[in-house]
Amino acid sequence: MRHLSYRPCVGIALFNPKGEVFVGRRRSKRVLDPALAGHEWQMPQGGIDPGEAPRDAALRELREETNVSSVTLLAESPRWLNYDLPVDISKRSWRGRYKGQTQKWFAFRFEGQETEINILAPAGGHKPEFAAWRWEAIERLPELIIPFKRAVYESVVADFRHLADMPAS
Template sequence: MTDFPPAHYRPCVGIMLINPAGLVWVGKRYKGGPEHVDATHSWQMPQGGIDAGEDPLSAARRELYEETSVRSVSLLAEASGWLVYDLPAQVAQKSWKGRYQGQAQHWFAFRFEGDEGEIDVIRPPEGNKPEFSEWRWERAAKLPELIISFKRRVYEDVVSAFSHLTA
């Protein structure tokens, strides 16, 4: 973990959404995004960029809502720094017009306090484009094996940081 987002890394947030049973929300990414080059490892937690002037916690709440339609949450924990991953060179050239070599993510854990009917990845709110084709609850320990390889270390660190909150 680093204390600040390094230059040449896109600052963004990641969200571990945990249900009352201690399971974690994961969504299956739609095919075709430049960052998603491995159809086998297409499950991930919500994540997204931090807008100019936006603080990371606000960005996390916004991204969670835009990607899952979920607002019924309470903050459980915040990771103590930025987790960084590099994109493969060929992916970095296609993503974000080649401006970044990867992402620096600030992670938050939220407790889901709503009804599952609130979750809608097919018709996200406010005209946002769907990023996921389906979703499910999963054991935190299994998350690193579901994610694309270049993000795996970040997921291992997130699972470790928030392990006291999950089943």
């Protein structure tokens, strides 16, 4: 049996000046399991390219998924966070090479105007990841995410919760 590793990724908590966090509802061609309805929201995330620094990957992924580049770094998670994909998904995703993802999370303050956010035609001509977006209270994030990612989101909330109360400069 082959030992699968974790795919190295980044996750981004993008805070607006009111302390709310950007969430996007994932686009999906598949019919969503009714039991998962309401759990299709997530923060931007994506893979780290070979030789790319995690912070650079976070800025790139944020731009590719939301078109946002007007940001200030607030914090970096103190550790890498892992989650395992359910077996049926891991066989379909990334050609079955990974059992899940290991993520380094970054918190950024959005410094631009909301007109900068464009999930339907993001920077670089990338395929849209999200069908809709909104600002959300950070405490609600674990209940919005697909259950197999919930523990990661609980850790991100614990690490970044204090940033929601920081006034924008």
